[in-house]
Amino acid sequence: MLLTVQDIHKSYATADGPFAVLRGIDLTLGAGETLALTGESGSGKSTLLHLIGGLDTPDRGQIIINGSDIAALDDNGRAHLRRGTVGVVFQQFNLIPSLKVADNIAFQARLANQYDPAWTATLTDRMGLTSQLGKYPEQLSGGQQQRVAIARTLAPKPRLVLADEPTGNLDEGTAAIVMDLMLELVRETGAGLLMVTHSAALAARLGRRLHLRAGQVA
């Protein structure tokens, strides 16, 4: 199993005391599988995604990726995980403003020493970014920026792709194009995909669907 999540708990400290966002989540995801994560705003979708991506640590429970428990990892270990094994696409602000598009796309792969120029070129081409390589992120449209982010995430060929409403900020037409490209490319790499989305239509296009309510799987 690519990903196994067991009994994950997470609460945030607030002014009124601890606020439990996740209360015992379990899920699994195999290689090549796609899973949609839905739920109301504030139900803890992003929090769960962050925990799986090693961006934050759970209070309790286990997250096993490729057989190793990431809760046991330190800062360095989690950074290593983020570099090579897991790729994350956020709704916005995915890119490094000081680097050109080409360097943004190559960034994560080169950090992870998993840079494959041919694959990167393929990604760039498929994403229709070839003419944009010399630009800075701020010179691109929102749709283009998200395509750069997806290409960047897929460049190191991660085993697990996490996406948090990657098209939530785009208009419908653009969103559809970007989503098609993403699903197509993920499928080609054989990676597992966990995607947070609001859209029932989108969720329907993925293999499985998981609904969060009050911090638990409904």
Added chain:
Amino acid sequence: MNAKALVIALLLPLMANAQGFAGLGSDSAGFSVPAPNPTFDFPRDHGPHDDYRIEWWYVTANLRSADGTAYGLQWTLFRSALAPTGGAGWAAPQLWMGHAAVTTPTDHYVSERLARGGIGQAGVTADPFSAWIDDWQMTGDMDALQMTASSPDFTYDMTMTADGPLVFHGDNGFSVKSAAGQASYYYSQPFYDISGTLSLPDGDFAVTGTAWLDREWSSQPLADNQTGWDWFSLSFDDGAKMMGFRLQQTDGQNYTSATWIAPDGTATAFPNGAFTAAPLMTHTTANRDIPVRWHVQLPEKGVNVIVDAINPDAWMTTSVPYWEGPVRVTGSHTGHGYLEMTGYE
């Protein structure tokens, strides 16, 4: 306040605004005070009287050059005592101040010197007579004097010979200055013929004319309410002379006194009120309005004259400033003289 200005203020109680020196008028502890019916002892009394606060040797002269231009000349030595003793050294309490001036119809040159009495830089000896401060000096005897002064602007070298007797003002030389009885010892030699050389920026001039020496000493010259004075020494063409002064009081009144001097030197003193002097015209000089034309009367001697300043700008830019300059007399009598005005602030 500058130290020098303070020294001068001390030196010149008479000429400063009397209100600033009220202490001097009333308090004379330790100093001798003029008393009525004086008897003078010459030549000793031509010399200094260290036990009186203030004293002066005061020469004014009306001169003419060969081309008829009128000049005025002043040579004055003031003595001011910090304590009623003489003595030698820097600490001796006698201070001296010299004023010298030359007035032409268009210019007025002034110079001032200061010195202490104990070191030989300034002083007066009675016999032989010598009065000096630095290189300024007046030497000889009272009937024949040699007088010099110098400044960056002018020098003069004069010879004076007396052509008449000494004249005693007030009551035989006891000159009362206020209704309250303030007084000084005061005599004059108004009968000098004078001649010599004036060196001015525009050349040297041989001049001749008449001069008037005033000698006065006291310890309590002004009353509390007196703010300044106007002093006239007039020589009429007929040979008679007149000295008159008017002390200005804060109450708007004046205190006047006069001496009529007949051509033979016989003096007649006139009490307060007999002599009157009224300003007719003022002139602005040194930012002050100064009367430069006066209506002067002594009815008992038939004097009813107009007195005009020859140079209205004869302002003495000395540490304590005042006006002093030659005048022309017209009216019932004609002649010339000198006018001194103080207290015009």
Added chain:
Amino acid sequence: MTRATLQALLSHWWRNPLQLFTLLAGLALATALWSGVQAVNAEARASYRAAAATLGEGQYDRLGRRDGQPMDQATYITLRRAGWLVSPVVQGRLNGVRIVGIDPLTAPAGIGPVRLTQGADIADFLVGNGPLFANAATAGRLPDLQITITPDIAPGSAITDIGAAQRLLGKPGQIDSLIVAPVQPRERPDLADIAPQLVRQSAQGGSDIGRLTDSFHLNLTAFGLLSFAVGIFIVNGAIGLAFEQRRPVVRTLRALGLPLRRLIVLMAAELMFFALIAGGVGVMLGYVIAALLLPDVAATLRGLYGADVSGTLQLRPVWWLSGLAIALGGTAIAASGALWKMSRMPLLASAQPRALAMAAGQGAVMQGAAAALLLVIALILALTADGLIAGFALLGALLIGAALALPIILDRVLAATSARAKSITAQWFWADTRQQLPGLSLALMALLLAMAANVGVSTMVSSFRLTFTAFLDQRLASELYVSAQDATQAQAIIAYATPRVDAVLPIQSVETQIAGLQTEVFGARDHRTYRDNWTFLNAAPDLWDTTFAGQTILINEQLSRRANLRIGDTVPLQSQTLTIAGVYGDYGNPIGQALISEDLFAGLYPTVTPQRFGLRMDRSKVGDFVTRMAADIGIPASQTINQAGIKAFSLGVFDRTFTVTTALNVLTLAVAGFAILMSLLTLASMRVPQLAPAWAMGMTRAQLGRLELLRAVLLAMLTASLALPLGLGLAWALLAVVNVAAFGWQLPMYLFPADYARLGLFALIAAALAALWPAWRLARTPPADLLKVFSNER
């Protein structure tokens, strides 16, 4: 409306106290540095003025006895009675205090700032019962005397009436010198006829010391100017950031209908209020700086120039004024630019601070053009400048031009480096550094100026020291100098010394005119002392051989410059025409000087006989020799000068100068460091969105923190490497242009790599210290804060 607006504007500061602090602290520090240096300068100058006023030194001619002994009081009376307007002065020491007795009745106005308030006081003063006048510190050294504290009196001096002074000093009837009033009567006898024993010393006579003093002040003034420039950059930075940060508030307020003009007026008023507070704090801080520095400055000046400078500081109202004026003026300049920008900003312009605007926008082009223009002006001035104003214009153009060019140069350098970077981390690091540049450039400019100022002034002071000690070696090459009072004594000295020392070198000179300039011509004996020790700015071959053969003449730099005389030119001297064979440096000398051989001198000026002698001997024997000469032929030690003693003394003086310079170095660097800290803290909030993606993609926070620190150090290093040539240019301008214009001689410039290395290290440490805290904060950013960047609700 006004109240609500103010509340909205001010609320920004309550929410961001750190920004308020940096604004106030930046302004206060800039003011402090400026007013501190000014205060030190002003205090030293005030001390000279007081000394000059106390003694009439430099202002008036003086009469004194030829032999330097006091004159009889009768001489004074003789002169006065001859029409000379002179005023007596008696002086001496009592408990180490210089007691000066004056006669207030004859002293020229302005001599003896004696303050008397009442008639009674002056009377007491004149009759010798009055007090002495001295400042508080001096008064403490005369416990038994009645002292009136008067701050204007020169330190270490007390003034009193001449009579009292004669008594206190045990000099009854004696006078040391006479001050000659500038305006004298029309006619008066010649001095020679009435007081032949007196000589007149003209007012300018002692002024070569004054010139050296001026040189030191120039040094301090240059520092003041530079610290001002540094300060202005900091103020400008602080204000600029304050405006940037409040753009969203401004936009909202305007959108709500607040008129632009009212907004501008309110913001200007608010800033002026801050400037007043910060300026006040700055003046106090400057006072502290000055108070800490002053003892060293005082010691320097007292040692170097014999000028007594008060070691304590008075808080003069003029500092308050100038300090507040600097704070307000600097704020006004900085704010007017920002307000102007705001007034032209479209209402709906992005409320986001535009991080890249400056690097990409028109501003950079304008700045580049201005920098280029200023640097071209500086270049032209460097080639043509002569005169003090041109010299300072050169300094200004060079400094501001370089400061403006700095961000552009750094940007180019970083772009080139990042293009060459191998690893993606390095590539990102350089690119990110380049992106930080606009936000840091003001702080870096301040660092550049601070560094350059330090390099420049250190070079100047050190060059001065090297030159001056070399000059002492040259001029005081003999181990001992002896002066005779008359020809008999001179003969006795020759006879006594010749068998006892290695060489007796007569020193003889006349004052004459060369090329219409006042020149002192020396006749020198052929000896290796000259050949070994003298160095030349320009030298013809074999110049000593030809000069000692009586064929050529050597002249000093002053004469060479003023008369435009060069090697190979000829000058007439009496009957002879001589070719110039060499030009030598002659520091601190206001007039021309020339050197010819002893024989030629004797031929040209047969009446002059030497009265001073340089004696060559083993250094260790000097002390003995002086003692024995005093015992054997009665030449007192006061007639000798021990060269080693002078050198040790002047080196000590320079060491103190360095203390002052080093203290100012550290201070300016600290201020620049503060500017960096301030900029980094301000940028910190903008940094999180820039760094979060890199973190999400697999970089650790610790790594990011380390890179932040490295970035600051690298930028400082780049800046320092640019500051070095700039500082050297600055030093060159000070030494070769400003000094020549001010004093007529050029100081050779030496390089001090070790000093520069140390300064560079200081700059890096300052930058590292400044970056430490922001970097540490960054490394500790909670992941949640980083994640917020991506959160949908943002």
